[in-house]
Amino acid sequence: MAPPAPKACLRVEGTAIVDADGKPVILKGAATGGHTNMENFITGYPGHESEMRKAMLEVLGREKYDHFFNKFLEYFFTPSDADFFASLGLNCVRVPLNYRHFLDDLNPEKGINPAGFKLLDGIIDSCSAAGLYTIIDMHTFPGGQNQGWHSDSGIHKALFWDFKVFQDAMTDLWVEIARRYKGNTWVAGYNPMNEPADPDHVNLQSWYKRVEKAIREVDPDHILFLDGNTYAMDFSGFDEVLPNCVYAIHDYASFGFPAGERYKGTDEQKRQLRKVYERKVEFMKEKGVPIWNGEFGPVYSSPEDPDHEAINQERYNLLGEQLSIYKADKISWSIWLYKDIGFQGMVHASPDSPYIKLLKPFLEKKKRLGVDKWGRDDTHVRHIYEPVIQHFKDSIPPEFINRRYPQVWKIEGHIHRVIRETLMSEILCWEYASYFKDRSLEELDELAASFKLENCVRREGLNEILRKDAAES
Template sequence: MAGFLKVKGTKIVDENDEPVILKGSATGGHLNMENFITGYPGHETEHKQVILKKIGKEKFDFFFDKFYDYFWTESDAKLFKSLGLNCLRIPFNYRHFIDDDGDMFTINPKGFERLDKIINSCSKEGIYTILDLHAVPGGQNQDWHSDSKIHFALFWEFKVFQDVIVNLWGKIADYYKDNQWVAGYNPLNEPASSDHSKLVEFYTRVEKAIRSVDPNHILYLDANTYAMDFRQFPDEPFPNSVYAIHDYSVFGFPNLEGTLYQGNEDQKGKLKKQYERKVEFMKKHNVPVWNGEFGPVYDSEVRGDTNVEVTNRARYQVLKDQLEVYKSGDPSGDGSPISWSIWVYKDIGFQGLTYVSPKSKWFQVFGEFLLKKKKLGLDKWGNAIDAEYDKLYKDLENHMLENIPEEHHKALYPNVWTISDYLARVCRDMLFSQYAQHEFADLFVGLSFEELDELAASFKLENCLQRDELNQILKEY
């Protein structure tokens, strides 16, 4: 162990100024549950509220305590290390620390217990951790993974929400200030504020709160607009900070035109150009870059996909070509690699290095619902909606396009979203999923404690499968 990591020029270094390249993944839908990762529709908090109402507090608490215990164990840390990975990003929801119905400035110690369990298992294996606040009050962006039920980022509209989170980060930093295996803090996942100055002001405040108790740990600061845009950031970099991008490629997702990635020079050029655009700020200001999220979605016969082998071969090639970009992507131009964290370590079969077995209790209980959910397009992430239902939304999209002046098509923020994206968000991810929550929760009703334990244990590593080709690619890197 070589002390606290720190920033020096475009590098992350140890206390001996030796460069450290962080390579890893995020745990996934563990302390921040995302719908495609575990299969529920909609938003995490609503998901839990409906289940609680259906099965009662005793069984609710039992199931989720088991789920948290099983999702990440010391066995997972050992596998992670064996793949040559050295840094785990831990996404967490603020609700592990803060009760919405109570004094939001009072911190629940249970949040630290859950983080400690992961951090300690990693430190035993020589694995760094980055603490990633993935959901905040009101939502820091317009999407479902910030655990907001609406498509507005209300976090930026209410200063009290920001006050609560600045206070939380001060408490977290004070708690972990002496832990050298914590590689740093990722204060806000994928912020999206139409007023860029609000994000910069928040980072200024949170940096001050953290530094007042913890002068050592690195901050990993996501760009605005879903970790893609640094154009409004101040020219003076934040001290001891790494600037974070997310670098998903459209080539890694279902393509409705049916065109698979070929890995030709034009496509490789687009991957590189996309990356170079995102790191212009880092090159200009001589600061490090961390690619906090990237990675394709893989097809699965369990989800009814066809030509799985051919499709996934193309997706693995996307990953390989992205890693080639990162291998010499240091903003200094000296040809050294950047640090990165692929999305995601464990799920039900979309992207995970490990994934729940199709023979598990999870698929016995939820498998039929998951196929229906896919057909209805209630998970936009990685799923193409069934053509029959897609036409309904396409007709609505065309209706809106015909009646909204063309110059207003990009009037909403984020304007990278199309009208089709907004319809998917509002109609399917929110409203339709709100109804579907009840159908999903009904499947918990009547399960015994033993069955709930078996259900949660579907996520134990010994009951999961490994995505061998993906893991081999990462290991060889």
């Protein structure tokens, strides 16, 4: 039997999120990344979702393409997944969306596609029935709100900030989302933009003010969860606090990735974790507003990797230390991520599943080439790119070499973004799609069903940490 709906929408009161009775609510959960916004490292394809889908349509034809992706969307998150969430004591699901479920880039006159709302309704209803809040997260934008693969722009620039027509379209979409879920008290709020990266540091503020005003005209009650600039890490350009808004960081730790120093739990490493966190939340503490950590979490080593058990235990320890920081500050959080093919998720497709068995040679190749940015180990190919990087450094004066935003990437990151993560990945999409050639409807159904919860493996070490933290709330 479904629990009764909360009496009113959650709201902001000082530094807390509170319920209808004014009781503080700390939201704890995970994101369903890879589902309604697909990402390369989550489900195994290279590059960007829209490019992968084009290649799949070319290989499968319309009927089989629609069948596979409809089944994938159906199986990836079901009432069983929501019940599993709730069994861990978690209370909130962040739902990342690709705007293309709602808008047609080539036919904007069609308006909003109702299929997008049907899909989102199903997720929210499943979560509500399990007593879970949801946060609606717009993860992609026309032209790209950031330079990353997860904005599904297919390029290395964030063009959303340069075109008013893009900004108009997404403001209008948010108005319709708010209109639909107005009064739904299981919806904790709206995350209008995932990981903005505005090079000028002023356009983001303008759009936040615009979309906040537009949403409030149809839905005055729901909280807005506003990410900081530069991938939810920088609030230096923020000049004011908007009403009933929670401000959001993403707090990934370098210790949780192959390129970073291994986490040993030293006092210095713990100080570094706290220092980085405090820098990110300085704006919120200064203004006295709630903090939401919308993404964090390490990636995990595979059984075929050297020393994988020790590495994964170190990363569990890292996660525990991060949670202790958030607990001390009484902030809400959403870990990245719920379900994938075995890299970061709380559950993952089984190595014996039809999907993983089919794609195993390609997944091994993709890992060896290091084409995915997220958590890659590029040991095998680093020597190929180092001469290119050095050529740039030799050719461009030092005062200009790292001028390109985001500067934190340095020239190395921008080169990899163009060569590996964009060009090579785009071309590899056809190879990925070729694995699905001549598959029957029944076989495509079996491949999609690899992501059903009952067919997945649970990462118990991770889930036990989350369960314990939820129980201590």
